[in-house]
Amino acid sequence: MTSAPDPFPVTFSAHWQEELDQLFVWRRDVRHFHTEPLPEAVLDHLLRTACLAPSVGLSEPWRFVRVDNPQRRAAIRQNFLHCNARALEGRSGEDAQRYATLKLAGLDDAPHHIAVFCDTNPEQGRGLGRSTMPQTTTWSAVMAIHTFWLAATARGIGVGWVSILDPDAAIAELSINPHWQFLAYLCVGYPADPSDTPELERRGWERRNPARRRWLHR
Numbered sequence: 001m002t003s004a005p006d007p008f009p010v011t012f013s014a015h016w017q018e019e020l021d022q023l024f025v026w027r028r029d030v031r032h033f034h035t036e037p038l039p040e041a042v043l044d045h046l047l048r049t050a051c052l053a054p055s056v057g058l059s060e061p062w063r064f065v066r067v068d069n070p071q072r073r074a075a076i077r078q079n080f081l082h083c084n085a086r087a088l089e090g091r092s093g094e095d096a097q098r099y100a101t102l103k104l105a106g107l108d109d110a111p112h113h114i115a116v117f118c119d120t121n122p123e124q125g126r127g128l129g130r131s132t133m134p135q136t137t138t139w140s141a142v143m144a145i146h147t148f149w150l151a152a153t154a155r156g157i158g159v160g161w162v163s164i165l166d167p168d169a170a171i172a173e174l175s176i177n178p179h180w181q182f183l184a185y186l187c188v189g190y191p192a193d194p195s196d197t198p199e200l201e202r203r204g205w206e207r208r209n210p211a212r213r214r215w216l217h218r
């Protein structure tokens with residue numbers, strides 16, 4: 001019996017596969033950062049890696065925006081505080097008390113802020129794959145974010161996704177093309193509290209659900 005030829009010119013050994021599994025286990029949403037900045041070459045590498053993500057029609061609709069300007073950062077911080085306060089107002093009793101104890105963004109400490117947008121109607125890709133499911137551009141850009149996140153984790157770098165923001169206000173605060181869709185505000189830097197367990201689980205807010213690990217069948 002002949003064995004199947006190696007599918008790739010590189011070998012992903014069993015040991016490497018186990019290490020990759022550990023990468024998925026240790027990828028965290030990080031809200032506590034050291035303030036030390038990352039080397040620019042590392043950030044550039046993460047962006048190039050993110051751009052290896054799949055995209056509908058090869059449209060590459062992601063747009064990564066570095067936010068370095070202190071006034072713009074301050075505006076985003078106010079945006080977050082406002083939205084988080086509104087989210088708290090919508091809760092009551094013990095639920096509100098527990099919500100108030102959660103740290104839901106690392107905006108103050110993270111040395112790098114990266115806003116991610118999707119060009120929902122890009123010329124690139126010439127519309128392929130989008131006629132029945134136009135949301136696929138958004139999904140493509142989210143895949144780039146996840147690729148960025150994993151590549152960062154592999155280098156000991158933390159990423160925290162902040163979504164408690166008014167997207168229209170964020171677009172105005174960052175002077176972004178209003179036709180781009182706001183997807184994420186990423187805090188990036190060296191993590192201060194690496195863990196193999198989500199922070200929301202460590203704080204008793206929510207737990208991973210074993211039922212989600214089972215297939216559904218039709």
Ligand SMILES: Cc1cc2nc3c(=O)[nH]c(=O)nc-3n(C[C@H](O)[C@H](O)[C@H](O)COP(=O)(O)O)c2cc1C
Nearest residue numbers: 027028029103104105161162163164197198199200
């Ligand atoms: C689309 C998206 C939006 C998120 N928004 C926030 C957020 O605004 N604030 C926050 O603290 N975490 C946010 N998170 C992180 C989740 O809370 C986190 O992924 C989840 O608790 C599991 O933890 P883990 O990523 O460390 O495994 C977001 C994650 C995703 C995928």
